[in-house]
């Protein structure tokens with residue numbers, strides 16, 4: 001399902017590493033959790049934080065007033 005989640009500069013999800021079936025942190029899963037109350041029908045979003053990746057940047061279209069303008 002996470003493949004359908006868009007980036008927002010004002011996210012309503014946060015991600016945490018989650019250990020599943022193993023205590024090996026190199027095999028951790030990524031869990032997405034609500035960071036605030038989310039209304040029925042509201043889009044789920046998280047901050048991709050693309051600054052962690054080498055990239056030229058990509059224009060952000062999240063539309064929030066605090067948008068950084070880029071997905072990095």
Ligand SMILES: C[S@@+](CC[C@H](N)C(=O)[O-])C[C@H]1O[C@@H](n2cnc3c(N)ncnc32)[C@H](O)[C@@H]1O
Nearest residue numbers: 002003004005006007008059060061062063071
């Ligand atoms: C995991 S997909 C998200 C789901 C995708 N929008 C879809 O329809 O399947 C990630 C891609 O969606 C686009 N995307 C997600 N959030 C965006 C945003 N805030 N502004 C512009 N493009 C975005 C980018 O092309 C990004 O590489």
